[in-house]
Amino acid sequence: MLKIYRLRDIYRSGQFNEAIDTILSNADKVREIYLKVSNSKKPDNWYPFQVVCEKCGKLGTTVVTDYSDGLVEYECKKNLVSWAEGCGHKGRISPFNGNGKLPWKLEWTAKWHDFKIDIEGAGADHCTRGGSRDVANGCFREIFRENPPINAPYGFFLINGLKMSSSKGLGFSARDMADFLPPEILRYVMINNQIKRPVEFSVDANKIIKLFNDYDKILQSGKKEILELTEVDGSSEPYFGANFQLLITLIQIPNLDINKEIESRLGRELREKELKSLNSRIASAKYWLKHYATEEDKFELQNSTPPLMETLTEAQKRFLKDLGSFLINLDEKNKEDVIKNNIYEIARKVPISATDAFQAIYKSLLNKEYGPKVWTLLSAVPKKLIKDRFLTIDVDEVAFLREVGVKDINSVVENTKNIKSISNIKVVKSGDGFSDYIFAKKIDFINKKGRDEVAFLIISDLKDENIDFEEQEKKDEKFWKENLYPLLKDLIK
Numbered sequence: 083m084l085k086i087y088r089l090r091d092i093y094r095s096g097q098f099n100e101a102i103d104t105i106l107s108n109a110d111k112v113r114e115i116y117l118k119v120s121n122s123k124k125p126d127n128w129y130p131f132q133v134v135c136e137k138c139g140k141l142g143t144t145v146v147t148d149y150s151d152g153l154v155e156y157e158c159k160k161n162l163v164s165w166a167e168g169c170g171h172k173g174r175i176s177p178f179n180g181n182g183k184l185p186w187k188l189e190w191t192a193k194w195h196d197f198k199i200d201i202e203g204a205g206a207d208h209c210t211r212g213g214s215r216d217v218a219n220g221c222f223r224e225i226f227r228e229n230p231p232i233n234a235p236y237g238f239f240l241i242n243g244l245k246m247s248s249s250k251g252l253g254f255s256a257r258d259m260a261d262f263l264p265p266e267i268l269r270y271v272m273i274n275n276q277i278k279r280p281v282e283f284s285v286d287a288n289k290i291i292k293l294f295n296d297y298d299k300i301l302q303s304g305k306k307e308i309l310e311l312t313e314v315d316g317s318s319e320p321y322f323g324a325n326f327q328l329l330i331t332l333i334q335i336p337n338l339d340i341n342k343e344i345e346s347r348l349g350r351e352l353r354e355k356e357l358k359s360l361n362s363r364i365a366s367a368k369y370w371l372k373h374y375a376t377e378e379d380k381f382e383l384q385n386s387t388p389p390l391m392e393t394l395t396e397a398q399k400r401f402l403k404d405l406g407s408f409l410i411n412l413d414e415k416n417k418e419d420v421i422k423n424n425i426y427e428i429a430r431k432v433p434i435s436a437t438d439a440f441q442a443i444y445k446s447l448l449n450k451e452y453g454p455k456v457w458t459l460l461s462a463v464p465k466k467l468i469k470d471r472f473l474t475i476d477v478d479e480v481a482f483l484r485e486v487g488v489k490d491i492n493s494v495v496e497n498t499k500n501i502k503s504i505s506n507i508k509v510v511k512s513g514d515g516f517s518d519y520i521f522a523k524k525i526d527f528i529n530k531k532g533r534d535e536v537a538f539l540i541i542s543d544l545k546d547e548n549i550d551f552e553e554q555e556k557k558d559e560k561f562w563k564e565n566l567y568p569l570l571k572d573l574i575k
């Protein structure tokens with residue numbers, strides 16, 4: 083169980099009085115340790131304590147020069163620090179019950195003594211030889227005669243390989259981090275790390291997506307020991323966290339009700355905490371897109387036919403058409419996964435490589451050659467746009483067959499485990515005094531990897547003025563039966 087203490091309250095309650103008295107009574111030993119451990123020479127009237135000036139109320143400007151009979155003698159100095167000016171008041175006052183505070187190295191020892199601390203961490207820069215931690219350890223042993231707690235030095239917080247700036251300036255500030263990440267994710271960044279190693283944080287798209295995905299795995303598994311430290315309400319109850327990569331895509335789709343979209347994919351309404359999480363993730367995704375996304379991460383869904391569509395091959399056009407028919411009949415629930423599970427198969431049956439297929443999607447929707455994961459993108463595009471853009475595409479059958487058709491039957495035989503069906507494809511196109519004539523066999527087969535595939539085996543491909551189609555077809559069939567079919571016959575199941 084986590085309990086938070088405020089040092090101000092500890093001082094005020096008098097809980098530190100005993101430790102303060104012990105430290106001030108041993109000020110000479112403290113001065114010795116400072117000199118011995120960190121080679122820091124303090125004047126003989128230096129006392130490790132600062133009080134709140136009774137006249138002007140400042141703490142940082144006072145210097146304590148003596149301690150006797152339970153009272154400290156102090157002066158509020160005009161020029162002690164650059165950031166505040168003292169009033170010059172001199173006085174004697176009790177150092178107890180919140181009237182002042184110990185310098186932090188000694189404050190450590192007071193805490194260790196009073197709370198019986200077993201382990202305490204500090205930044206690696208304080209844990210060097212002769213550094214603050216060494217001084218505190220030395221004082222603790224000498225004054226309290228106790229052994230210091232186990233040290234757990236922690237590394238720096240590196241952002242894109244650079245040390246985080248503690249205030250405004252170059253790079254990231256703690257403020258930026260808090261503005262960007264939901265609190266539970268930021269806490270997770272801090273605790274999901276070997277303590278001695280620096281926290282390496284990056285705003286690169288893949289790293290940020292992975293960070294959220296990792297946290298979602300922890301959410302789903304309900305890992306109590308982590309969630310109690312990360313969740314603001316301290317609850318380890320699992321809840322649904324919307325996929326961050328999906329959100330990055332969804333926020334770039336215009337006029338989309340993201341809450342509704344997420345609920346329909348999930349197939350149920352979001353609970354209160356899930357809704358809160360979703361809204362903070364949407365804000366986070368928007369912040370990321372605005373401040374850290376590269377041009378490659380950004381896209382704009384094209385309202386009218388994009389110019390790059392003119393560069394599509396006939397196979398790419400056919401793929402988009404087939405894909406469109408599949409997409410407009412899709413259920414909302416888990417649609418992203420369903421698309422992912424089917425899209426390669428749709429491409430193979432065209433046939434077209436996945437690379438060419440995906441490029442066709444980006445060109446036709448974004449007027450770009452790259453973009454977010456295709457299944458994420460496709461799952462977010464309105465069905466009306468899919469219908470208008472994909473289903474209206476005209477495929478030139480002659481050009482398509484010339485593009486994807488194979489003339490060498492051996493390439494089919496080599497790749498085939500068994501053939502499911504063979505059908506006739508005959509395309510004739512007339513114009514400009516010429517006629518295009520293609521006779522092909524569409525071979526549906528299972529390839530050697532066990533996957534469905536399609537091949538168009540061209541039997542004849544003519545471009546001529548006067549083709550006797552009937553005569554040609556008879557010739558083609560004869561050639562097929564006598565020369566080609568025997569090679570495939572054994573593969574038909």
Ligand SMILES: [Zn+2]
Binds near residue numbers: 135136138158168169
């Ligand atoms: Zn003062």
